[in-house]
Amino acid sequence: MVGNQEFFPGIGQDQATDFDQGIEAPEGELHLRFFVASGIEFALPAIGVSQVLEYAPDRINPMPNVSPLLLGTVNIRGRVVWVGDLGQFLGETPPVNTDRAEISIIAIEDQGMMLGLAVEQIGVMAWLDSSKLNVSRNSSDSMAPFIKGEWIMEDSEPLKLLDQVNILRSARWAS
Template identity: 25%
Template sequence: MVSEFLSGNTTLLNQTANNTPTHQTSVGEQFLRFHLGGETTALLPVHQMTEVLNIPVNQIVPIPHLPGWVMGVYNWRGEILWIVDLGHLVGLTPLHQQEISHSTYTTIVIHSQQKHTSKKRLGGQITGSKMLGLVVEKVEDMEWCNPDSIESPPLSAVTPELVPFLRGYWMKSNDEMLVVLEGEAIIAGMPKPAV
């Protein structure tokens, strides 16, 4: 399984994230392909990712008074990692409403390219997060995609909740449409403290 491969080989993922992949096409960007639920398959740029891991459900600590898609926090390498139900965030059925029972969550850890001055929690809200854990249904594979072939989706094909995090979509040669997400936008969309 790809998630187990990536979890056990974070060095390979980190090399790719640092733009030193072991194999590169002449034109293209590498993405991680994952399933969000329903018929939605999505891509995230590998350079925005740190790791893919399986988190035991009972190790996520819920935090009250946050949006429903914020599942809680997890102790990741001695740091607090905020965990988000990505499907719920983009308007799909929340994990807690699905009939599938989970003992672990497949989680993609993404990081921000921008510098943040704080990683503190103020007033019950997430502030200055540089890392974020995105829970997905399953990780599938790596894909190479020419960034010029990423197009704007028809508005009827996306949920309003998805739009702020959407880079576009990529239509593969087999007519499969893959949603391309932007990690920076997902991190920027996290709750901020009231001013």
């Protein structure tokens, strides 16, 4: 389609095909990479991410008598959504830093249910090949049920792939 001359009037056939050269189809699936407060990097499949938001801490409404993993609720396009500290949910010790101008929240959704995951830092969107996913060997017991696997990355720690449906539906949020 890019090489179709109808889209490029005045360009010859040999020139139009130059647009196709050097463009490689990405391998794998698109994922959102991010960090929790302990510095561990994780990824979520882009298809499971509804939105990525930045909220001022005072716009997260604390709720009494709920799990300490939950920071409170936010209004996302007229919808009340719970926000939880993903790092603490996964068993990491340091809580997400709420003493800053904005908190990064990843909204995940499955079958009409939505949950906001507060994270320390949003990374990049990256194409990752699921066929190169390895079994996660060094995950803690509290983290293991939510890890689908990990990619071995050059010059860094393994990148862990999270299962957003297991996170969203976990009874751990209620405790």
